[in-house]
Amino acid sequence: MRWKKGMLIYNKNAxxxxxxRNLGGCLPVLAPHIDEFLILQTKQKGDACRYCLNMVKKWM
Numbered sequence: 001m002r003w004k005k006g007m008l009i010y011n012k013n014a015x016x017x018x019x020x021r022n023l024g025g026c027l028p029v030l031a032p033h034i035d036e037f038l039i040l041q042t043k044q045k046g047d048a049c050r051y052c053l054n055m056v057k058k059w060m
Contacts, residue, residue, distance in 0.1 A: 006034040
């Protein structure tokens with residue numbers, strides 16, 4: 001299946017710092033199936049909600 005757009009939001013402070021290391025394994029699997037793929041890192045509380053709301057407005 002091919003997707004036009006996708007977004008991955010992550011918190012680098014979650015998961016005992018393993019997430020950023022594991023992204024290296026996830027991205028090569030996901031990227032070929034998504035035309036426009038955004039990766040966003042949260043920096044403060046509420047960032048994930050803001051990112052989603054902003055992208056819905058942009059992509060709709």
